[in-house]
Amino acid sequence: MLMRRVVRLTDFGSPDVLTIAREELPPPIAGEVRVRQTAIGFNFIDIYQRKGIYQLPLPSGLGFEAAGFVDAIGSGVMNIQIGERVAYMNAGVGAYADFRNVPADKLVRLPDMVSDEAAATLLFKGMTAQYLLRKTHAVQPGDLLLVHSAAGGVGQILTRWATAIGATVIGTTGSPRKRDAALAAGCVDVIDLNDPEWPDAFLAASGGRKARVVYDAVGKDTLIKSLDCAAPFGLVVCYGASSGKAPAVDPERLNKKGCLFLTRPSVFPHNADPATFRANAADLFEAIAKGHVSVDIGGRFKLDNVLEAHVAAEERRFGGALLISP
Ligand SMILES: NC(=O)c1ccc[n+]([C@@H]2O[C@H](COP(=O)([O-])OP(=O)(O)OC[C@H]3O[C@@H](n4cnc5c(N)ncnc54)[C@H](OP(=O)(O)O)[C@@H]3O)[C@@H](O)[C@H]2O)c1
Structure with missing residues (x-):
């Protein structure tokens, strides 16, 4: 044996x-x-x-x-x-x-x-990006996306692929030293999550436009503020919890932020x-x-x-x- x-x-x-x-x-x-x-x-x-x-x-x-x-x-x-x-x-x-x-x-x-x-x-990270930009939302040319952890594994892949489709990606990182990697992956701008007013920084970078989709795998530290970055009828994808479990969200909050959609998907059912x-x-x-x-x-x-x-x-x-x- x-x-x-x-x-x-x-x-x-x-x-x-x-x-x-x-x-x-x-x-x-x-x-x-x-x-x-x-x-x-x-x-x-x-x-x-x-x-x-x-x-x-x-x-x-x-x-x-x-x-x-x-x-x-x-x-x-x-x-x-x-x-x-x-x-x-x-x-x-x-x-x-x-x-x-x-x-x-x-x-x-x-x-x-x-x-x-x-x-x-x-493979694991790419198949994650695959369902996130094909199934969770079919990313279209011209979509504005906010991708958290854009210098990370899934973040780089998602950013590159979405950019190749023709979307515009603004990324976030947890440290300025990761900024260049996020830019190299295709982000048009990169927001530092250490700034407590980072949603304002996102809106300044986008010229006031909110995101069609926010891809958030940071969870606890970001999810509530991510809701402020999504356009009316936009989608917030909570697909991970790098900083800890995301807080519960009252559906009424989604209403007040502009009839938002919130989802918590996983790569496994998409590939079962x-x-x-x-x-x-x-x-x-x-x-x-x-x-x-x-x-x-x-x-x-x-x-x-x-x-x-x-x-x-x-x-x-x-x-x-x-x-x-x-
Ligand atoms: N639902 C799914 O189908 C699925 C599948 C695969 C992965 N995921 C999720 O996607 C995320 C990315 O996965 P990955 O493997 O590619 O990892 P990764 O992005 O390479 O690493 C996680 C990143 O999270 C950020 N982060 C924020 N707060 C953190 C904290 N308190 N401690 C540690 N990291 C923190 C860090 O980026 P900064 O330093 O730039 O903040 C870190 O680089 C993870 O949350 C993972 O669980 C979900």
């Missing part, structure tokens, strides 16, 4: 609850393939799960996203060969490992132009069906091929030092995406 290294979560808490285990990995069962992972994606949701904000049954693995190549195939798996390059982002937690058995219908084949590293930094998942991934890969989607790699960490990635992310040290290498 193959021995593997895998990150185990036995308790919720600070990054040092993460431990590396060496354990036997049984051969893939029917419908599964074994992936020899070459690049693992870090996502902010890994922090929520480590802390127990999103509760996992313990003990548990961690991590949603990785790329690598097929190393063994279980019975009944058709149309996939040993050695093929693949990636996944919605096969349940457990991506922080050097080998992993994954249901074959959760895998996408990687086109030649998408490296393993690019896949592990772009394997055929839809593959179609969405094809849309993402096409956007990558056209140069509409990319993300900076803000930091690289070894699997054995994965807790350092968690510390860096919580300290908001880097922009872009963090990559873990097995």
